[in-house]
Amino acid sequence: xxxxxxxxxxxxxxxxxxxxxxxxxxxxxxxxxxxxxxxxxxxxxxxxxxxxxxxxxxxxxxxxxxxxxxxxxxxxxxxxxxxxxxxxxxxxxxxxxxxxxxxxxxxxxxxxxxxxxxxxxxxxxxxxxxxxxxxxxxxxxxxxxxxxxxxxxxxxxxxxxxxxxxxxxxxxxxxxxxxxxxxxxxxxxxxxxxxxxxxxxxxxxxxxxxxxxxxxxxxxxxxxxxxxxxxxxxxxxxxxxxxxxxxxxxxxxxxxxxxxxxxxxxxxxxxxxxxxxxxxxxxxxxxxxxxxxxxxxxxxxxxxxxxxxxxxxxxxxxxxxxxxxxxxxxxxxxxxxxxxxxxxxxxxxxxxxxxxxxxxxxxxxxxxxxxxxxxxxxxxxxxxxxxxxxxxxxxxxxxxxxxxxxxxxxxxxxxxxxxxxxxxxxxxx
Amino acid sequence: xxxxxxxxxxxxxxxxxxxxxxxxxxxxxxxxxxxxxxxxxxxxxxxxxxxxxxxxxxxxxxxxxxxxxxxxxxxxxxxxxxxxxxxxxxxxxxxxxxxxxxxxxxxxxxxxxxxxxxxxxxxxxxxxxxxxxxxxxxxxxxxxxxxxxxxxxxxxxxxxxxxxxxxxxxxxxxxxxxxxxxxxxxxxxxxxxxxxxxxxxxxxxxxxxxxxxxxxxxxxxxxxxxxxxxxxxxxxxxxxxxxxxxxxxxxxxxxxxxxxxxxxxxxxxxxxxxxxxxxxxxxxxxxxxxxxxxxxxxxxxxxxxxxxxxxxxxxxxxxxxxxxxxxxxxxxxxxxxxxxxxxxxxxxxxxxxxxxxxxxxxxxxxxxxxxxxxxxxxxxxxxxxxxxxxxxxxxxxxxxxxxxxxxxxxxxxxxxxxxxxxxxxxxxxxxxxxxxxxxxxxxxxxxxxxxxxxxxxxxxxxxxxxxxxxxxxxxxxxxxxxxxxxxxxxxxxxxxxxxxxxxxxxxxxxxxxxxxxxxxxxxxxxxxxxxxxxxxxxxxxxxxxxxxxxxxxxxxxxxxxx
Numbered sequence: 009x010x011x012x013x014x015x016x017x018x019x020x021x022x023x024x025x026x027x028x029x030x031x032x033x034x035x036x037x038x039x040x041x042x043x044x045x046x047x048x049x050x051x052x053x054x055x056x057x058x059x060x061x062x063x064x065x066x067x068x069x070x071x072x073x074x075x076x077x078x079x080x081x082x083x084x085x086x087x088x089x090x091x092x093x094x095x096x097x098x099x100x101x102x103x104x105x106x107x108x109x110x111x112x113x114x115x116x117x118x119x120x121x122x123x124x125x126x127x128x129x130x131x132x133x134x135x136x137x138x139x140x141x142x143x144x145x146x147x148x149x150x151x152x153x154x155x156x157x158x159x160x161x162x163x164x165x166x167x168x169x170x171x172x173x174x175x176x177x178x179x180x181x182x183x184x185x186x187x188x189x190x191x192x193x194x195x196x197x198x199x200x201x202x203x204x205x206x207x208x209x210x211x212x213x214x215x216x217x218x219x220x221x222x223x224x225x226x227x228x229x230x231x232x233x234x235x236x237x238x239x240x241x242x243x244x245x246x247x248x249x250x251x252x253x254x255x256x257x258x259x260x261x262x263x264x265x266x267x268x269x270x271x272x273x274x275x276x277x278x279x280x281x282x283x284x285x286x287x288x289x290x291x292x293x294x295x296x297x298x299x300x301x302x303x304x305x306x307x308x309x310x311x312x313x314x315x316x317x318x319x320x321x322x323x324x325x326x327x328x329x330x331x332x333x334x335x336x337x338x339x340x341x342x343x344x345x346x347x348x349x350x351x352x353x354x355x356x357x358x359x360x361x362x363x364x365x366x367x368x369x370x371x372x373x374x375x376x377x378x379x380x381x382x383x384x385x386x387x388x389x390x391x392x393x394x395x396x397x398x399x400x401x402x403x404x405x406x407x408x409x410x411x412x413x414x415x416x417x418x419x420x421x422x423x424x425x426x427x428x429x430x431x432x433x434x435x436x437x
Numbered sequence: 438x439x440x441x442x443x444x445x446x447x448x449x450x451x452x453x454x455x456x457x458x459x460x461x462x463x464x465x466x467x468x469x470x471x472x473x474x475x476x477x478x479x480x481x482x483x484x485x486x487x488x489x490x491x492x493x494x495x496x497x498x499x500x501x502x503x504x505x506x507x508x509x510x511x512x513x514x515x516x517x518x519x520x521x522x523x524x525x526x527x528x529x530x531x532x533x534x535x536x537x538x539x540x541x542x543x544x545x546x547x548x549x550x551x552x553x554x555x556x557x558x559x560x561x562x563x564x565x566x567x568x569x570x571x572x573x574x575x576x577x578x579x580x581x582x583x584x585x586x587x588x589x590x591x592x593x594x595x596x597x598x599x600x601x602x603x604x605x606x607x608x609x610x611x612x613x614x615x616x617x618x619x620x621x622x623x624x625x626x627x628x629x630x631x632x633x634x635x636x637x638x639x640x641x642x643x644x645x646x647x648x649x650x651x652x653x654x655x656x657x658x659x660x661x662x663x664x665x666x667x668x669x670x671x672x673x674x675x676x677x678x679x680x681x682x683x684x685x686x687x688x689x690x691x692x693x694x695x696x697x698x699x700x701x702x703x704x705x706x707x708x709x710x711x712x713x714x715x716x717x718x719x720x721x722x723x724x725x726x727x728x729x730x731x732x733x734x735x736x737x738x739x740x741x742x743x744x745x746x747x748x749x750x751x752x753x754x755x756x757x758x759x760x761x762x763x764x765x766x767x768x769x770x771x772x773x774x775x776x777x778x779x780x781x782x783x784x785x786x787x788x789x790x791x792x793x794x795x796x797x798x799x800x801x802x803x804x805x806x807x808x809x810x811x812x813x814x815x816x817x818x819x820x821x822x823x824x825x826x827x828x829x830x831x832x833x834x835x836x837x838x839x840x841x842x843x844x845x846x847x848x849x850x851x852x853x854x855x856x857x858x859x860x861x862x863x864x865x866x867x868x869x870x871x872x873x874x875x876x877x878x879x880x881x882x883x884x885x886x887x888x889x890x891x892x893x894x895x896x897x898x899x900x901x902x903x904x905x906x907x908x909x910x911x912x913x914x915x916x917x918x919x920x921x922x923x924x925x926x927x928x929x930x931x932x933x934x935x936x937x938x939x940x941x942x943x944x945x946x947x948x949x950x951x952x953x954x955x956x957x958x959x960x961x962x963x964x965x966x967x968x969x970x971x972x973x974x975x976x977x978x979x980x981x982x983x984x985x986x987x988x989x990x991x992x993x994x995x996x997x998x999x
Binding site for chain 2: 020021022039040050051052054055056059060062063064065067068070084086173174177180181188189193194195197201202205206207208209210213214216220221222223224252253256258259292
């Protein structure tokens with residue numbers, strides 16, 4: 009057993025007051041979860057502390073929350089680890105996660121004055137805490153040298169990108185579920201179902217099982233930086249759900265789905281590739297990976313990517329194949345006008361984009377990011393002298409045309425043993 | 438006052454399947470759930486779902502395994518229906534989009550499971566329940582015009598009309614505290630089991646036996662309430678489930694001396710004997726000093742090929758890592774028997790009909806009875822789907838025949854008065870709800886678990902009766918309307934206490950050992966006196982006992998060995 013201080017960002021909608029921080033002292037085994045800590049506070053001290061929870065085992069997806077600023081599940085985060093993280097954050101920055109996190113009045117700015125602080129630090133900062141304030145605090149001598157023996161409180165907040173209803177309970181319906189319904193989240197097969205099962209590649213089912221593993225907890229939505237900038241972004245959870253159908257060979261509307269998701273300005277190209285959702289996801293769904301798969305499929309479908317991402321990727325692969333190293337000038341040209349050396353067929357858009365990028369190139373040279381003017385001229389960049397190894401890598405990749413799916417393979421396994429199908433035959437016998 | 442032809446309470450697999458089946462019949466359907474439907478506990482069913490779908494397999498074989506597993510307490514007509522309809526249901530789910538595991542030919546593949554004479558368990562990695570439930574929820578979204586969803590509405594009391602027929606339910610919108618009487622021509626209870634009565638348990642915090650208690654209070658009979666399954670492989674302390682699929686994939690059980698002890702208890706089926714058998718074997722090893730100091734034995738998954746573990750037991754890899762700090766691909770994990778499943782429940786016929794006209798029950802809340810004294814692994818998902826479907830259809834047919842009955846608002850007013858009373862209790866006026874729950878859970882786990890005897894059960898019953906008194910003055914902290922979880926917990930405590938009392942009374946009554954009921958004072962099965970169900974009906978003085986016949990069609994009871 010160990011003692012922990014958990015500091016919860018609370019909001020009681022019927023009190024007429026704004027959100028406030030409240031600290032609870034709990035006493036439990038470090039291997040138990042942050043949710044266990046919250047439930048202890050609720051059971052012993054204040055039954056009005058509201059948190060959705062059910063399974064306690066990271067299956068039901070109820071207890072999405074921010075712990076020390078990081079979105080995840082309360083039941084899956086060990087309280088001992090959360091404490092270490094809180095201490096590290098305090099030691100590194102001199103501020104607690106609470107001070108560094110979003111301003112307390114975000115959901116109810118008019119009520120900032122009502123911030124009710126329980127700790128001394130908060131009393132000093134009452135009503136004026138913002139990100140900026142947090143940074144200022146770090147310049148304060150006292151904060152720079154936190155007393156090592158004093159543990160920082162574990163900071164618990166409701167999920168982001170969603171309205172807060174009460175304490176840690178957010179309105180998932182208006183954000184998360186509305187977006188899920190946006191992607192036509194049900195199978196659309198062609199014609200009559202077969203008499204028996206649909207016969208499909210075994211790998212295809214395992215492939216979409218990664219997105220089926222999603223428990224709709226909202227942690228990815230909470231952490232999504234794109235959604236912070238564009239609240240209409242369909243978002244990581246709903247797009248991962250969309251891949252579950254796009255990747256399903258039984259679904260007959262693949263092209264329609266891809267066009268729909270690609271042509272929506274808040275669709276698959278609205279993701280900025282920041283990896284936050286992958287970090288936040290408690291189930292290894294890796295929503296961003298699913299979004300990238302959707303983009304790749306859209307590219308294969310001939311859908312024009314407004315960011316030229318798909319062409320960029322292909323250009324990248326082709327250039328390295330040719331030269332063994334990256335020729336940035338070619339990359340630009342190839343990304344906008346696919347074709348290679350001499351076979352350049354620039355379309356109107358490519359020319360527009362190339363001209364549009366000249367100022368960026370000049371800025372690059374001015375600031376020293378681009379060192380050699382010569383490198384601006386396509387084709388001047390040197391080739392890697394010995395390219396046999398590069399060619400071998402390409403050959404290997406083509407022969408083993410499979411996607412690296414960590415969900416299926418786990419960590420690199422010592423794999424000289426019978427595979428699943430063989431094991432199944434054994435048990436069948 | 439919302440009205441629907443068919444009202445489904447609970448939105449796990451049974452509830453969602455019932456709602457979809459009723460909607461297919463063209464009636465208006467409402468589905469109410471105290472949590473968002475995808476939070477329901479069907480999620481936790483990891484291993485798979487049984488069906489005799491392979492050419493070499495037969496429904497008779499599946500039925501026999503189920504009946505033998507039940508220690509001959511299941512009703513064989515119901516088991517026949519479930520096992521006959523299973524293959525069609527699997528194909529239906531596959532067509533809806535469930536991503537079932539495929540064999541090399543791209544067809545549905547199976548895994549082995551406990552108590553089964555063939556590998557007939559269909560699965561999605563070890564998230565089968567979750568995968569099926571999310572696909573059914575996709576269908577609920579698809580048919581949102583036919584099926585109204587009331588997500589996060591809590592039900593507290595069934596409404597009966599002047600003829601004693603069920604005509605609705607009192608609900609509370611959790612989001613704003615508004616209370617309403619919903620009316621219906623048929624009501625289906627799909628509220629799941631009562632695992633929270635025990636602590637620890639593999640069950641979610643929401644599994645508080647709501648529907649069982651509501652039906653009991655309304656006058657419906659309960660059946661087989663003494664039959665509570667302890668799952669052989671749960672994490673010590675926390676009660677988390679390690680799927681039987683692990684043993685299905687070949688994992689061994691070892692005692693502290695490293696012996697594969699199941700050789701002594703079930704030389705043929707070994708780790709894949711019925712759950713009651715394996716749980717008793719483990720508890721015996723532990724009680725006789727061959728367990729580990731933390732009161733456990735070990736589950737050794739390292740004998741399963743690593744790739745297969747990552748592919749088929751991924752969830753367990755995560756549970757081991759996140760909740761026990763163990764890499765199950767490298768070392769054994771400590772486990773023990775833990776509360777898992779309610780075989781008993783609201784007594785129904787094969788179409789889900791209870792003793793109260795218009796009231797149906799399906800899934801873990803119901804007792805058809807297909808599981809009898811012990812449920813086989815991977816039969817629970819099947820039970821929810823088959824009898825969910827059948828209840829939905831019959832409830833729709835009944836709704837088509839009948840008009841709405843005149844409902845009195847009395848039940849709503851009574852319920853409002855009850856809530857007002859709870860809200861008015863002063864802090865410190867009695868015990869905290871959480872204290873009573875803890876004492877209840879520990880009492881039941883201590884005295885009404887794998888091994889039972891008269892003195893222990895009697896003691897538990899006395900404690901439950903005392904706790905019922907204490908609950909009358911227990912207070913809550915939250916007096917608000919919005920998400921008042923404190924208030925809901927207090928009502929759930931009442932449900933749990935009714936469930937506990939019924940289990941104790943039935944366990945005391947059954948003076949034999951059968952399935953999950955093992956009486957150390959009556960260690961033998963006694964078919965002469967006890968091949969019968971125990972039924973319970975509510976009176977002001979507690980549950981009143983009666984008996985009903987076990988339906989036997991073609992499988993005469995025999996000695997049960999594995």
